[in-house]
Amino acid sequence: MEVRVEKLRKEFERFPALHHVSLDIRSGELIALLGPSGSGKTTLLRLIAGLEAPTEGKIFFGEQDASYKSVQERNIGFVFQHYALFRHMTVLENVSFGLKIRPAKRRPEAAEIKKRAFELLELVQLSGLEKRYPAQLSGGQRQRVALARAMAVEPNVLLLDEPFGALDAQVRKDLRKWLREIHDQTGHTTVFVTHDQEEALELADRIVVMSQGRIEQVGTPDEVYDNPNSPFVFGFIGQSNCLKVRISNHEVWFEDRPIGVPAPGEREGEALLYFRPHDIQILDGCGGCMAGVVASSRRVAGTRHVEVDVGSGHNPVEIELPPERAAGIDRSRIAFRPTKWKIFRP
Numbered sequence: 001m002e003v004r005v006e007k008l009r010k011e012f013e014r015f016p017a018l019h020h021v022s023l024d025i026r027s028g029e030l031i032a033l034l035g036p037s038g039s040g041k042t043t044l045l046r047l048i049a050g051l052e053a054p055t056e057g058k059i060f061f062g063e064q065d066a067s068y069k070s071v072q073e074r075n076i077g078f079v080f081q082h083y084a085l086f087r088h089m090t091v092l093e094n095v096s097f098g099l100k101i102r103p104a105k106r107r108p109e110a111a112e113i114k115k116r117a118f119e120l121l122e123l124v125q126l127s128g129l130e131k132r133y134p135a136q137l138s139g140g141q142r143q144r145v146a147l148a149r150a151m152a153v154e155p156n157v158l159l160l161d162e163p164f165g166a167l168d169a170q171v172r173k174d175l176r177k178w179l180r181e182i183h184d185q186t187g188h189t190t191v192f193v194t195h196d197q198e199e200a201l202e203l204a205d206r207i208v209v210m211s212q213g214r215i216e217q218v219g220t221p222d223e224v225y226d227n228p229n230s231p232f233v234f235g236f237i238g239q240s241n242c243l244k245v246r247i248s249n250h251e252v253w254f255e256d257r258p259i260g261v262p263a264p265g266e267r268e269g270e271a272l273l274y275f276r277p278h279d280i281q282i283l284d285g286c287g288g289c290m291a292g293v294v295a296s297s298r299r300v301a302g303t304r305h306v307e308v309d310v311g312s313g314h315n316p317v318e319i320e321l322p323p324e325r326a327a328g329i330d331r332s333r334i335a336f337r338p339t340k341w342k343i344f345r346p
């Protein structure tokens with residue numbers, strides 16, 4: 001189901017946790033809320049769920065104003081970071097719970113509930129573990145039970161708040177791929193909270209980047225990575241360099257020289273040049289380019305991360321090179337130029 005959030009504001013005892021946030025979540029979409037700690041991700045999720053009431057603004061489920069409906073009326077599936085399974089219930093009982101507590105006229109028959117729970121356990125690949133208790137499962141298995149339980153009620157929206165946050169890196173990676181597959185099979189509208197940019201980039205149809213209670217940018221993973229609309233988004237998604245530069249004569253100048261980066265249509269004056277460590281080209285000396293001394297380098301998986309000192313008063317520039325290109329480079333002077341960049345104003 002489509003969910004529309006309109007100018008939502010939430011204050012906790014005068015502290016504004018969300019400022020007039022608006023967002024359209026499309027039916028069947030897997031959307032990630034991504035942002036640093038305290039940016040308002042959980043608050044937004046809890047407002048959509050109906051676990052909190054908005055201070056101002058509205059939430060629509062389809063055409064219906066759901067702003068003041070209860071959690072039950074909204075028919076939400078929720079999974080939290082920390083396993084919230086019922087400890088005294090078996091896996092099967094946990095998954096069946098949401099259907100068993102329905103009022104009699106909306107409750108399926110016992111046999112039907114059981115059938116559905118078995119189907120869901122097969123979907124989350126836990127067939128055979130129906131009789132176990134949560135304490136007898138691994139963390140990843142528990143989160144999969146939690147997801148099956150959330151899906152059992154055929155929710156209008158699935159809300160996942162860092163569901164894999166407490167698990168180790170490899171398990172997270174596996175579950176992330178698996179969640180994408182499950183989503184593609186079931187097609188539930190899903191809102192997924194994470195502060196892990198890699199997770200959001202890999203998993204989501206669209207990413208909502210949040211900072212300090214505001215939405216900074218909404219876009220596909222490609223859009224937010226390739227075309228960040230603010231220094232915050234540039235810095236938060238992926239690695240980045242930020243250099244203090246000057247625009248003069250439709251070109252970017254660093255210190256006393258142009259560096260071969262055109263800036264058509266940019267007004268004159270101070271600016272910040274952002275570029276990613278892998279978006280650079282090494283040159284064999286140059287008239288107009290950047291230059292500096294390699295301060296250090298370290299191997300990270302398939303590439304070498306090289307730190308270049310470009311002068312006092314500037315952050316060192318980090319560039320990524322194939323290891324063979326970086327051999328013997330330490331302490332030498334190199335010339336380079338960004339091949340892709342964005343200019344922001346300070």
Ligand SMILES: Nc1ncnc2c1ncn2[C@@H]1O[C@H](COP(=O)(O)OP(=O)(O)OP(=O)(O)O)[C@@H](O)[C@H]1O
Nearest residue numbers: 012015017035036037038039040041042043044195
């Ligand atoms: N019940 C509450 N009472 C007071 N302040 C709150 C409450 N819940 C959240 N806040 C504040 O609102 C802001 C947003 O919190 P929220 O939990 O939404 O952040 P988050 O993006 O989910 O962070 P994290 O990644 O750490 O989970 C924070 O500054 C937080 O301290």
Ligand SMILES: [Mg+2]
Nearest residue numbers: 041042043161
């Ligand atoms: Mg949170």
